[in-house]
Amino acid sequence: MxxxxxxxxxxxxxxxxxxxxxxxxxxxxxxxxxxxxxxxxxxxxxxxxxxxxxxxxxxxxxxxxxxxxxxxxxxxxxxxxxxxxxxxxxxxxxxxxxxxxxxxxxxxxxxxxxxxxxxxxxxxxxxxxxxxxxxxxxxxxxxxxxxxxxxxxxxxxxxxxxxxxxxxxxxxxxxxxxxxxxxxRGLSVAAKPDSHDICFIPDGDTRGWLNERIDMTEGTILDTEGNELGTHAGAQAFTVGQRKGLNIGRPAPDGRPRFVLEVRPKDNTVVVGSKEMLAVDRIVGIRPSWAGAALAEEATGEWFDCHLQVRAHGDTVPARARVGLPSADSTADGTADSTQAPDGGTWVIELDEPLTGVAPGQTAVLYRGTRVLGQSTIDTAVNMARVA
Structure with a gap:
């Protein structure tokens, strides 16, 4: 060959x-x-x-x-x-x-x-x-x-x-x-260090690199009640789960750290809250693809058991998933699913155990045992109890 x-x-x-x-x-x-x-x-x-x-x-x-x-x-x-x-x-x-x-x-x-x-x-x-x-x-x-x-x-x-x-x-x-x-074998690379981080940002300063390529403008940092806590130099430089670099200046009422819960580039705001509020138990992924043959449930629309991984070396959590629902349909918990994507549908994933720090744009990869079922790009990640 x-x-x-x-x-x-x-x-x-x-x-x-x-x-x-x-x-x-x-x-x-x-x-x-x-x-x-x-x-x-x-x-x-x-x-x-x-x-x-x-x-x-x-x-x-x-x-x-x-x-x-x-x-x-x-x-x-x-x-x-x-x-x-x-x-x-x-x-x-x-x-x-x-x-x-x-x-x-x-x-x-x-x-x-x-x-x-x-x-x-x-x-x-x-x-x-x-x-x-x-x-x-x-x-x-x-x-x-x-x-x-x-x-x-x-x-x-x-x-x-x-x-x-x-x-x-x-x-x-x-x-x-x-x-x-x-x-x-006499290969000179035997002891060469593994590369890590983003290859085109070798110094690891992602925020500094982005500052040179995205038009950043000052905006507000809000809590979940809509109260203004401080300002930032550009919402696009933040990511969900981030703790450092908020520069709010005053502690939360309970004295506990705050984390980025949401980035809203349209109005240039960043929403922060407690670590517990980072937990999500429902994900909708867009642009899904199967790594090999699709499961039979793709045709039937039924739920299938799986494990979810959202980071390259992260742990997996038990979950169940189904191929995108029509916008008029509803999930098992009765909430409407209006996120049907026209370009290939969606995957709706419900977690048995909450995950923290899940951000839109990350990749949701589904496993069954050691087998990779496929992947989708996370569009929304929410805690259904908090939404309710």
Whole structure:
């Protein structure tokens, strides 16, 4: 099989490519240049797609004896990931750029180009498993090493894309074994730190970065009763669950910390309240997609049991979900659901246990056991008792 190995310059993608070679595939390595002005060097574990990363990817390919290329995807990355990130924050939502990168760059633009060039599959260093069932369909599952599991950020993959994906690290029990294998193979990236945070904001100052790209204006900070508590420099710089940086100046009547409960960009206000008020038990997600075959309940509209995860390394909580209700329908608790989206419907998710700090724009990924069912973008997240 002719395989295109996506080489980030890190240890995971290098070992994944090596294993693809060992499996007898015809492997070609490619590094994606996602920035027109990459930094010369990384800062510890911050940042990626730097000149240093491209050189590490080249050295790994040279060691493995496979061809190496660099593809310029910087314009596509800017439009589909960076500009989307800015637009989502400007609308008062909290996006996950890694989800967008996987959806639109690594498993859309890259895979599309790979297939056009005659490759059969794309290989990456993600920790996740593709499982073929008895009926021949494919499912996405968690990796053997749950501590490194990356199935959450791959929840956007479709059945067609899973057919063309190779994840050679799927059954590796720990990252330490991957590093040990890299050292044994003589790969120079064996001890290279993992990258984290947002790759295009390597210093980690998201608010400062956004201030340069969104027109921020001073607005008010309100409590849940509508009382003005203070001012802020721009509502778009806040996210639900945030505690630091409120600068209210006086404590709450009970002396307890306040957290951001809601961001309202239309009137440029931020609503704050107690930590308990962050708890949500009902989520409506838009733009849903199934990671593999859809459940039978998609056609019937019935509720199905699942577990919900809203952060890349967050815990899951038991829940039940159903495909979007017509706007005139109602949920089990009798509340009308007027959030039916015309572009693909919605997922209505009711949690058995409340979650805190859930923000519009985050991604809701549904699981059943180790299987990833699919994902949707959170449009609303509420506590039904509080609403009532």
């Amino acid at each position: 002719k395989v295109l190995a996506a080489m980030s310059g890190g240890v995971d993608s290098a070992v994944a490519a090596a294993r693809a070679v060992d499996a007898g595939h015809e492997v070609v390595g490619v590094h994606l240049a996602l920035s027109r002005m990459p930094g010369t060097l990384r800062t510890g574990s911050r940042g990626c797609c730097t000149i240093e990363d491209s050189r590490d990817a080249w050295r790994a390919c040279e060691k493995l004896g496979i061809p190496y290329y660099t593809w310029d995807f910087s314009e596509r990355f800017k439009e589909d990931v960076v500009d989307d990130f800015v637009a989502e924050y400007a609308a008062g939502r909290t996006p996950n750029p890694c989800m967008r990168c996987n959806e639109r760059i690594k498993f859309a633009a890259l895979l599309e180009k790979a297939l056009a060039l005659g490759f059969d599959a794309v290989c990456t260093g993600h920790y996740a498993q593709v499982v073929r069932t008895d009926d021949g369909s494919l499912e996405l599952h968690r990796a053997a090493d749950w501590a490194k599991d990356q199935s959450y950020v791959l929840g956007v993959l479709t059945a067609e894309q899973l057919e063309r994906c190779l994840f050679p690290l799927a059954e590796t029990p720990s990252k330490d074994l991957v590093r040990a294998e890299a050292a044994e």
